[in-house]
Amino acid sequence: MFSEEINPALLDSIRGAESITVLTGSGISVESGVPTFRDAQKGLWANYDPHDLATPQAYQKNPKLVWEWYEWRRQLIAQASPNAGHEALAKLESHTERFSLFTQNVDNLHQAAGSRNVTDLHGNIFRTKCFARGHIIDSWPTDTLLPPPCPRCGSGLRPDVVWFGEPLPLEAFTKATEAAEACDIFFSIGTSSLVQPAASLPYLALESGSLLVEINTDQTPLSPVVDYQIRGRAGIILPLLIKNTFN
Ligand code: OAD
Numbered sequence: 001m002f003s004e005e006i007n008p009a010l011l012d013s014i015r016g017a018e019s020i021t022v023l024t025g026s027g028i029s030v031e032s033g034v035p036t037f038r039d040a041q042k043g044l045w046a047n048y049d050p051h052d053l054a055t056p057q058a059y060q061k062n063p064k065l066v067w068e069w070y071e072w073r074r075q076l077i078a079q080a081s082p083n084a085g086h087e088a089l090a091k092l093e094s095h096t097e098r099f100s101l102f103t104q105n106v107d108n109l110h111q112a113a114g115s116r117n118v119t120d121l122h123g124n125i126f127r128t129k130c131f132a133r134g135h136i137i138d139s140w141p142t143d144t145l146l147p148p149p150c151p152r153c154g155s156g157l158r159p160d161v162v163w164f165g166e167p168l169p170l171e172a173f174t175k176a177t178e179a180a181e182a183c184d185i186f187f188s189i190g191t192s193s194l195v196q197p198a199a200s201l202p203y204l205a206l207e208s209g210s211l212l213v214e215i216n217t218d219q220t221p222l223s224p225v226v227d228y229q230i231r232g233r234a235g236i237i238l239p240l241l242i243k244n245t246f247n
Pocket of ligand 1: 054
């Protein structure tokens with residue numbers, strides 16, 4: 001379906017589902033003021049080349065630039081609050097026996113909205129680790145070179161996010177594949193479904209017989225295979241979906 005009108009059969013399926021798995025991407029945070037990556041005008045990758053900022057090689061080449069870019073994003077995200085879409089997912093969790101939410105976002109907004117079973121697939125921008133050994137660091141000297149040195153080993157600090165060419169945290173991705181394979185309904189929300197391995201999760205759900213629902217303002221490569229394609233903003237669609245399902 002292509003409108004904001006929601007099919008009653010989907011509402012029945014949500015009411016009857018014992019297990020729901022959700023994958024979110026940057027589209028769900030747009031209404032909180034956090035830009036997506038691939039929007040042609042406003043997306044982060046419209047203005048910056050990911051190879052200059054989001055790879056281990058970029059960091060080795062220009063660690064100060066990478067540190068400062070993430071510091072800028074951290075400050076932008078720190079000012080953002082969860083929107084109605086994040087909040088609706090927290091409500092959906094409270095109505096569902098087994099609910100797992102996996103996000104490619106690093107912004108902590110699902111946790112801030114009250115979602116409990118959230119797994120960060122691409123790390124978290126508010127955590128910092130050192131480049132050489134991956135020591136997780138809570139505080140660092142601020143009156144020093146950028147990036148600041150790791151207080152434990154002296155190597156440069158970096159955000160604890162997954163960069164291109166880096167593997168996802170194994171435990172997080174294993175949990176995601178298991179949840180995708182074991183759910184009754186899988187929601188793909190606000191993601192372009194282009195970045196692997198997260199983009200493989202809805203296909204695992206489909207192969208396991210789950211109902212597949214996509215909520216997105218645009219068509220994606222996943223759209224042709226989903227059972228319900230709901231075209232619209234997550235911050236509008238999700239509250240509507242929850243209201244119509246549970247009221
Ligand atoms: P993208 O920028 O690739 O895609 C965002 C998606 O959100 C697009 O399909 C938009 O149509 C959709 N969208 C925009 N506004 C929306 C709204 N209000 N409601 C619903 N949908 C909306 O972002 P991701 O799919 O999250 O990885 O990108 C995946 C990964 O690529 C990111 O985690 C990041 C990036 O490079 C790393 O940095 C490793």
